[in-house]
Amino acid sequence: MIIExxxxxxxxxxxxxxLFLMTIGAMAGLLAGAIPGFTIAMAIVLTLPFTxxxxxxxxxxxxxxxxxxxxxxxxxSGILIGIPGTPSSVATTFDGFPMARNGDPxxxxxxxxxxxxxxxxxxxxxxxAIAPQLAKVGLEFQPWDxxxxxxxxxxxxxxxxxxxxxxxxxxxxxGLIIACVGEDDINGVQxxxxxxxFLGEGFAFLPVLIGLFAFSQLMSDVRDTASARxxxxxxxxxxxxxxxxxxxxxIFSDWINLxxxxxxxxxxxxxxxxxxxISNILAYDQAKKASPTPEKFGTGHPGGIIAPEAANNATAGxxxxxxxxxxxxxxxxxxxxxxxxxxxxxIPSPAFISEQPTIAYAIFIAFFFANFLVxxxxxxxxxxFVMVTRVRMYVLASIIxxxxxxxxxxxxxxxxxxxxxxxxxVIGYVMRTLKFxxxxxxxxxxxxxxxxxxxxxxxxxxxxxxxxVTHPWSLFFLIASLFSxxxxxxxxxxxxxxxxxWYAPLLMLALTVPLFMMGGMVRPVLAxxxxxxxxWMLIKLPGNARSIRAA
Amino acid sequence: xxxASRDTVVSIVLLLFxxxxxxxxxxxxxxQFGELPPAAWPxxxxxxxxxxxxxxxxxxxxxxxxxxPDDTAPVVDRAPGLxxxxxxxxxxxxxxxxxxxxxxxxxxxxxxxxxxxLVFALLSFLGGVTPRLLVIHALIAVISVGAMWALFTFGLxxxxxxxxxxxxx
Numbered sequence: 001m002i003i004e005x006x007x008x009x010x011x012x013x014x015x016x017x018x019l020f021l022m023t024i025g026a027m028a029g030l031l032a033g034a035i036p037g038f039t040i041a042m043a044i045v046l047t048l049p050f051t052x053x054x055x056x057x058x059x060x061x062x063x064x065x066x067x068x069x070x071x072x073x074x075x076x077s078g079i080l081i082g083i084p085g086t087p088s089s090v091a092t093t094f095d096g097f098p099m100a101r102n103g104d105p106x107x108x109x110x111x112x113x114x115x116x117x118x119x120x121x122x123x124x125x126x127x128x129a130i131a132p133q134l135a136k137v138g139l140e141f142q143p144w145d146x147x148x149x150x151x152x153x154x155x156x157x158x159x160x161x162x163x164x165x166x167x168x169x170x171x172x173x174x175g176l177i178i179a180c181v182g183e184d185d186i187n188g189v190q191x192x193x194x195x196x197x198f199l200g201e202g203f204a205f206l207p208v209l210i211g212l213f214a215f216s217q218l219m220s221d222v223r224d225t226a227s228a229r230x231x232x233x234x235x236x237x238x239x240x241x242x243x244x245x246x247x248x249x250x251i252f253s254d255w256i257n258l259x260x261x262x263x264x265x266x267x268x269x270x271x272x273x274x275x276x277x278i279s280n281i282l283a284y285d286q287a288k289k290a291s292p293t294p295e296k297f298g299t300g301h302p303g304g305i306i307a308p309e310a311a312n313n314a315t316a317g318x319x320x321x322x323x324x325x326x327x328x329x330x331x332x333x334x335x336x337x338x339x340x341x342x343x344x345x346x347i348p349s350p351a352f353i354s355e356q357p358t359i360a361y362a363i364f365i366a367f368f369f370a371n372f373l374v375x376x377x378x379x380x381x382x383x384x385f386v387m388v389t390r391v392r393m394y395v396l397a398s399i400i401x402x403x404x405x406x407x408x409x410x411x412x413x414x415x416x417x418x419x420x421x422x423x424x425x426v427i428g429y430v431m432r433t434l435k436f437x438x439x440x441x442x443x444x445x446x447x448x449x450x451x452x453x454x455x456x457x458x459x460x461x462x463x464x465x466x467x468x469v470t471h472p473w474s475l476f477f478l479i480a481s482l483f484s485x486x487x488x489x490x491x492x493x494x495x496x497x498x499x500x501x502w503y504a505p506l507l508m509l510a511l512t513v514p515l516f517m518m519g520g521m522v523r524p525v526l527a528x529x530x531x532x533x534x535x536w537m538l539i540k541l542p543g544n545a546r547s548i549r550a551a
Numbered sequence: 552x553x554x555a556s557r558d559t560v561v562s563i564v565l566l567l568f569x570x571x572x573x574x575x576x577x578x579x580x581x582x583q584f585g586e587l588p589p590a591a592w593p594x595x596x597x598x599x600x601x602x603x604x605x606x607x608x609x610x611x612x613x614x615x616x617x618x619x620p621d622d623t624a625p626v627v628d629r630a631p632g633l634x635x636x637x638x639x640x641x642x643x644x645x646x647x648x649x650x651x652x653x654x655x656x657x658x659x660x661x662x663x664x665x666x667x668x669l670v671f672a673l674l675s676f677l678g679g680v681t682p683r684l685l686v687i688h689a690l691i692a693v694i695s696v697g698a699m700w701a702l703f704t705f706g707l708x709x710x711x712x713x714x715x716x717x718x719x720x
């Protein structure tokens with residue numbers, strides 16, 4: 001069955017047209033990733049209009065090409081000019097740029113390129129192994145559990161806003177409100193329309209997304225005339241040869257770092273909304289802590305390039321696991337893919353892999369293949385990146401602004417979508433200026449209607465709200481939501497304040513309750529192990545508390 | 552006396568918006584069927600949003616009170632007052648105005664002409680105006696929008712909006 005699905009998916013993808021589209025997508029992703037100020041999310045939303053006319057598997061394969069390309073492209077500018085092309089390559093600059101300045105740019109690029117590749121391959125293996133299993137777990141979910149899962153996704157998103165947690169929460173709630181405008185899916189009643197036809201039609205998801213992300217980003221890029229008129233980089237004529245063999249040998253000798261960073265990447269990607277911008281820094285931090293020479297990090301240490309690059313590419317695999325297995329976007333990019341699949345009437349859910357095996361396996365294969373494609377393109381097109389980074393920002397911004405409008409129009413062939421784009425461009429720009437994170441709002445827009453639908457189904461089955469705490473998975477996600485709301489405080493106070501010592505053991509103990517409720521063999525055993533671990537942490541707590549107080 | 556910070560002002564605006572949403576929530580028609588009335592979800596979200604905005608407001612007030620007169624304001628590289636604000640955000644304001652003008656004139660100019668004019672106007676506004684630059688900007692505008700228009704019209708078979716002035720394109 002699996003072989004049959006794989007072969008069908010391969011036959012779908014192994015056409016000249018699909019391969020050509022994937023190559024173009026990967027190239028576009030690499031270029032967008034290499035341009036400081038552009039994000040992968042922006043690249044992928046700009047690709048969307050082209051995918052409307054394609055077969056679902058073709059469209060998704062193209063977007064995966066952009067996604068993997070964008071994740072890999074950021075390392076070029078990060079290593080060569082010290083400005084990360086995307087937030088996912090921030091940590092790469094810590095050691096990549098010093099190494100390049102120390103006269104070893106070819107080795108630095110080699111490490112980045114091959115770490116990205118290996119990170120992507122490890123993530124593919126995990127994606128293929130975990131997604132179907134997680135989907136089987138997802139099949140146990142009932143409406144209450146789904147609603148709680150989406151609630152969890154929203155709280156995680158907001159809690160990752162860091163110091164601006166309240167702004168993250170407000171942003172997420174505003175996203176939910178935006179999704180309410182227009183005709184209600186369940187009863188067909190107009191909400192927040194005030195008799196206005198434009199509002200009555202509601203806001204299409206993609207114009208909102210492109211407006212919030214791409215349009216507002218362009219406005220930010222041209223705010224300062226002087227920087228808008230500058231070339232993106234002053235790299236001059238770069239003649240660098242990527243040192244492949246040396247890089248591969250070094251990566252293999254530091255394989256623990258590679259595997260650990262890839263696992264961090266996948267795990268971060270699985271969490272809703274925790275994308276590669278976080279995973280690359282987490283992986284760098286862990287690599288530094290585990291290194292016998294942490295003092296050399298920041299001066300051009302190979303481990304400082306391997307860790308973030310492996311992690312950021314692996315994050316894509318993690319995000320795809322959540323999207324394919326549960327129908328919940330792991331990050332902004334998978335939120336866009338989810339939107340694109342919905343346009344093709346493909347609805348990701350736990351039944352997705354079994355009901356749409358061709359598309360599901362096409363995603364697996366496309367992700368696997370995209371890593372090879374990007375490796376080849378990256379190796380051969382270094383001078384192309386240099387040329388692109390010489391373009392002045394205002395030229396790119398002006399052209400893309402018009403492209404956004406035309407692309408959005410092609411979605412439904414109505415000019416209202418172009419107005420929606422502009423309105424949400426303004427809203428996005430204002431939010432950026434006021435330092436409100438945009439990711440929670442986007443996820444609010446995506447997840448709001450889904451959450452409402454599941455809530456409605458739950459209440460249709462039973463009006464008893466205690467069902468939300470008597471269903472084990474629902475209780476599991478509600479407990480996780482509660483703790484995720486305190487996560488940013490925990491992160492801030494960890495190792496500094498005594499209360500933070502209670503966070504992890506209490507979380508584990510609380511989660512054992514739903515695990516025991518689930519029954520069977522594996523989960524109660526897992527709960528038992530968690531109790532032992534939590535007890536161990538509680539035993540060590542007084543000693544740790546004393547050392548914190550002493551410090 | 553401490554002045555209200557930007558966060559305080561924003562939180563007040565958000566609270567007013569929440570008030571409006573609460574009122575609007577009660578205007579939603581109830582068809583009297585189904586377990587979850589159409590107004591329930593928006594109302595619930597509105598109340599949650601209001602709660603967050605109250606927390607944001609209180610946090611901002613506390614931060615304002617904690618600020619001593621010696622505290623330096625965050626460094627912003629713009630002149631104070633409305634004119635300073637306008638100058639600081641001049642480029643985005645003009646770009647957005649041009650974009651809205653493009654949308655408003657779309658029924659007359661159509662995508663090809665309107666888009667070309669918009670790109671040319673944006674390039675010239677942002678990049679500066681010299682005879683040489685004007686020629687370069689015109690070329691970039693014609694080639695880029697022309698390519699986009701051709702790609703969508705002939706490649707993707709999208710019927711882009713046409714204008715009354717030049718109905719053929």
